[in-house]
Amino acid sequence: MKKVLIAILLLGLLPHASADYIHWVDFRLSAPVLRSALELDMASQGGEQPLDWIDILALAAAWRGGTGVTVADTQRAAQALRGDTPPERLPGMAGRYFSYYREAYGAALGGLVGHFAIRRTDPQTGEAEWIPAYGLKAFSPIAAGYFWSHYPDFGAQRSYGYARPHLGNDILGALGTPICAVEGGTVEALGWNRYGGWRIGIRSDDRKRYYYYAHLRKDTPYAEGLAVGQRVQAGEVIGFMGRTGYSAQENVNNIETVHLHFGLQLIFDESQKECDSEIWIDVYPIIELLASHCSSVARDPQTGRWERLYPYCDLDAEPIRSAAAR
Incomplete structure (x- = not known):
């Protein structure tokens, strides 16, 4: 010992x-x-x-x-x-x-468990009601109803550009699978990265967690209207699975297998955000924990936007009246 x-x-x-x-x-x-x-x-x-x-x-x-x-x-x-x-x-x-x-x-x-509410509609009366609950308030990065698989690969070697360890978990699935925000937060990064292709970086409200979603779909990688500085909710569709990346040229499919690279960086001081000693943790067990808690979403045939089927409110971040106003 x-x-x-x-x-x-x-x-x-x-x-x-x-x-x-x-x-x-x-x-x-x-x-x-x-x-x-x-x-x-x-x-x-x-x-x-x-x-x-x-x-x-x-x-x-x-x-x-x-x-x-x-x-x-x-x-x-x-x-x-x-x-x-x-x-x-x-x-x-x-x-x-x-x-x-x-x-x-x-x-x-810190942002995975707490108080939340889901709005459901009574099928008989047609009235909508917010139902508060306590428990997992974060969601799987893969939307409900879509097949995916993964295995422990944190720390595995990667060679594109330079030899380095894999600082995330690769989730394999079908091209175009909706990707959801695991936790609510603010979009900090959006655009092309030669290693991650089209990618999204979202910072949690307490600024301790930076979620990284990479290798998104060619041509249409992001949910409509997504922008840097925008606040997103847990379970909200933010993008679509693809295989972009490994190229200095934008919008190139240079990854052989369709998958989402999902990473989580911990930030205790802002000096850790962009440096050689960033703290990335193995998210495999977190994804396993969230596997049964997927966000139900659908594409609106009229607007083309992806919307969740059950409106959601993080009660630790906002009152229900704010969610109802959206």
Whole structure:
């Protein structure tokens, strides 16, 4: 265990005394672990001691040094968090490293769970009603009803331009598959990149997460009207799957396989946004978690615009009256 902690410190996975923000995050939580923490969180809501899934994950990771966290660890962490001792004051590794993992995982997962509402229409009366709920409020990057597949490929080697690790997850599917914003935020990047082809970069509202969607469709890569500076909602169609990229020339299909490259960069300080030490994490388990939470969308035959079938409101970001006005 001592060797593991020394290695972590040398790699910068835990905070240095001289650092005023986190410089690296080694995100090694499996989808079952994420799902377990989420279920414990949701089951506790409305009770005397509501739990936060990120607190659960942070405490479990503090015990394990960030690796090998199990479902049993999340259950143990939930039990400990129900006690009278704050996690920062627990003995041993838990108290020492909880704050670090809480900040790191909060940056990675902070916008995925919370309060939201879906507007549904009663088929008998025709009246629409906003139905509030708590749970996953983020969506899969692939719209509901479209086949896709993926496998763990974070860190695999890429050679176009220069040798480098793959800093995302490739999701394979059919040409033109609607791509949805995983989380609400503001469009920061739009246009051509020689590596990513037509791509979109969206920053979360708390500015901790930068979502990167690349290799979008040739000719019509984006949803109509999408622009830099625009705010988008979780589950909103932002573009379409393709195979553009690997070319200095715009609008070229140089990727052999149709797929979406989906990446997530964590930003603790603005100096990390465009630099040689950017923090990209493995999103494979996050995509697995969101796989059953897809946005239902359809193309309006009159306007040609893609719209979600059920209007959505992120209650942590806006009141229902604002959503109803849209």
